[in-house]
Amino acid sequence: MKKALYILIAFALYNCEDVIDLKVPTSQPKLVIEASLNWFDGTDGSEQDIKLTLSAPFFDAEVPPANNAIVIVEDTNGNQFNFIEDNTTGVYKTTTFIPQIDQEYTLTITYDNQTYIGTEILTSVTPIDYIEQNDEGGFSGEDIELKAYYTDPANIDNYYFYEFISDIPEIPVLEVYDDQFTDGNQIFAFYSEEDLESSNQVVINNYGVSEQFYQFMDLLLQQTSDGGGGPFQTQPATVRGNCINITNPDNFPLGYFRLSQAYQTIYIVE
Numbered sequence: 001m002k003k004a005l006y007i008l009i010a011f012a013l014y015n016c017e018d019v020i021d022l023k024v025p026t027s028q029p030k031l032v033i034e035a036s037l038n039w040f041d042g043t044d045g046s047e048q049d050i051k052l053t054l055s056a057p058f059f060d061a062e063v064p065p066a067n068n069a070i071v072i073v074e075d076t077n078g079n080q081f082n083f084i085e086d087n088t089t090g091v092y093k094t095t096t097f098i099p100q101i102d103q104e105y106t107l108t109i110t111y112d113n114q115t116y117i118g119t120e121i122l123t124s125v126t127p128i129d130y131i132e133q134n135d136e137g138g139f140s141g142e143d144i145e146l147k148a149y150y151t152d153p154a155n156i157d158n159y160y161f162y163e164f165i166s167d168i169p170e171i172p173v174l175e176v177y178d179d180q181f182t183d184g185n186q187i188f189a190f191y192s193e194e195d196l197e198s199s200n201q202v203v204i205n206n207y208g209v210s211e212q213f214y215q216f217m218d219l220l221l222q223q224t225s226d227g228g229g230g231p232f233q234t235q236p237a238t239v240r241g242n243c244i245n246i247t248n249p250d251n252f253p254l255g256y257f258r259l260s261q262a263y264q265t266i267y268i269v270e
């Protein structure tokens with residue numbers, strides 16, 4: 001694939017515009033699995049969806065859906081849940097899912113004559129106790145900071161995934177936590193946004209996750225942090241999820257199969 005980049009270089013005495021014919025390496029598209037089955041408090045968890053797409057070149061504006069796949073989730077009790085594609089969106093849905101804490105589930109996807117499998121356990125989570133607001137945060141001392149306090153169950157290895165969605169940024173803020181040094185204590189998840197103002201709404205979703213997902217997401221967040229570099233720096237290592245291709249192991253998928261008990265809290269900034 002070739003893309004032309006126009007780089008404008010300003011010199012003290014003159015300007016010039018160079019056209020660079022950039023050769024970007026290409027590879028065969030990989031299946032990308034976005035399978036997060038969340039059992040939110042107050043719901044029966046029966047409605048779930050799984051999104052399948054294909055990896056695309058860096059400069060492509062659109063991400064192609066993976067259409068006409070067969071998507072099945074099965075638990076160890078023999079219950080089978082068929083996910084049916086919504087038109088040609090690449091989003092596969094079911095209304096019959098049965099969530100059960102500590103139950104093991106297996107995801108099977110058949111796409112383009114290849115079969116992908118992932119196994120995970122539906123993990124419990126503790127709800128948020130309360131939210132504390134600080135109006136003097138950040139380097140300037142003027143940013144609004146939120147701390148979502150929760151109580152970690154004692155003598156159990158717990159892993160947490162937090163999602164903060166506010167009125168301001170287009171992309172949610174994601175955080176993961178473990179209880180290695182805080183077992184059995186009340187601790188907090190932290191959120192700060194410099195443009196956050198009074199009356200803004202922040203939706204806080206907290207999910208129970210496995211240790212494997214915690215490690216997976218922790219690596220992803222490290223690679224996509226502000227210091228992660230641009231597209232022309234050294235490519236970080238591919239972070240593999242918990243799904244494998246049993247037809248052709250070398251053609252491994254991207255993404256993850258996760259099942260979580262979840263709570264949602266809506267906070268209005270004071």
